[in-house]
Amino acid sequence: MEKIKKIINKKDKSKIICLTAYSKNIAAVIDEFTDLILVGDSLGFALYGYNTTRKVTLKMMIEHAKSVRLGVVNSLLVVDMPYNTYRTKSEALKNCKKVIKETKCDAIKLEGGMKIVPIIKHLVENKIFVMGHLGILPQSVKGRFRFKGKKIRERTQMFKDAKGIEQAGVFSFVLEGVEKSLARLVTKNSNVPTIGIGASVHCDGQVLVTDDLLGLTQSKIKFVKEFTNIRKTIKEGVKKYRSEVIAKKFPNKKYSY
Numbered sequence: 001m002e003k004i005k006k007i008i009n010k011k012d013k014s015k016i017i018c019l020t021a022y023s024k025n026i027a028a029v030i031d032e033f034t035d036l037i038l039v040g041d042s043l044g045f046a047l048y049g050y051n052t053t054r055k056v057t058l059k060m061m062i063e064h065a066k067s068v069r070l071g072v073v074n075s076l077l078v079v080d081m082p083y084n085t086y087r088t089k090s091e092a093l094k095n096c097k098k099v100i101k102e103t104k105c106d107a108i109k110l111e112g113g114m115k116i117v118p119i120i121k122h123l124v125e126n127k128i129f130v131m132g133h134l135g136i137l138p139q140s141v142k143g144r145f146r147f148k149g150k151k152i153r154e155r156t157q158m159f160k161d162a163k164g165i166e167q168a169g170v171f172s173f174v175l176e177g178v179e180k181s182l183a184r185l186v187t188k189n190s191n192v193p194t195i196g197i198g199a200s201v202h203c204d205g206q207v208l209v210t211d212d213l214l215g216l217t218q219s220k221i222k223f224v225k226e227f228t229n230i231r232k233t234i235k236e237g238v239k240k241y242r243s244e245v246i247a248k249k250f251p252n253k254k255y256s257y
Contacts, residue, residue: 020209043060046217052138058082076107077106109131121168129171132173183202213228
């Protein structure tokens with residue numbers, strides 16, 4: 001509860017730093033710098049090479065989240081509920097309880113607006129902390145992703161969705177691929193923090209897929225910035241390893257029994 005309050009209290013005060021993690025090793029490194037770590041179903045793209053997050057299963061999410069939990073000490077840990085795991089109130093409650101029990105995460109994240117308001121309310125009433133997700137909804141998109149907010153009806157619906165999920169009880173929500181002026185207005189009119197990804201600097205925080213940030217995926221998505229290129233470091237290390245093995249320099253006496 002304290003970590004949830006910490007996120008909420010950053011509204012209009014300081015930026016929320018959020019990144020994804022799918023393993024203990026990455027989680028342990030980024031935990032020093034993040035407020036919130038998300039085990040996202042984006043692992044379908046980043047790790048498994050799927051062309052959709054719909055192929056990600058509950059079992060996959062649980063196993064990765066269990067690993068991540070081992071590396072998280074300071075940050076709030078949130079787990080994405082994958083496609084077709086929260087279609088009804090009963091299904092959502094059953095699966096969310098399973099995720100929380102097995103992974104010891106702090107909260108779960110659901111995609112959608114007004115359509116899932118009754119489900120969010122039901123989960124919150126059952127003492128489950130819920131993070132929302134508006135804008136581009138990867139679990140719902142078929143084909144190319146397109147940013148939201150260019151059309152009047154999209155802007156109108158976004159305000160309805162934001163207010164709906166806020167009133168249902170989310171403690172924060174992601175805005176993905178949202179036009180900057182709309183993101184600013186939604187954030188200004190929301191009482192809970194917004195966390196942007198491709199939704200401008202106006203959000204209360206930012207999230208990126210860590211594998212994208214590190215240059216592992218070589219993503220071409222507009223809103224992704226490559227802050228470093230770990231691929232080069234990996235190649236250099238593997239090249240040295242290969243060279244030493246061929247030259248019979250490794251393993252030497254120091255690395256042998």
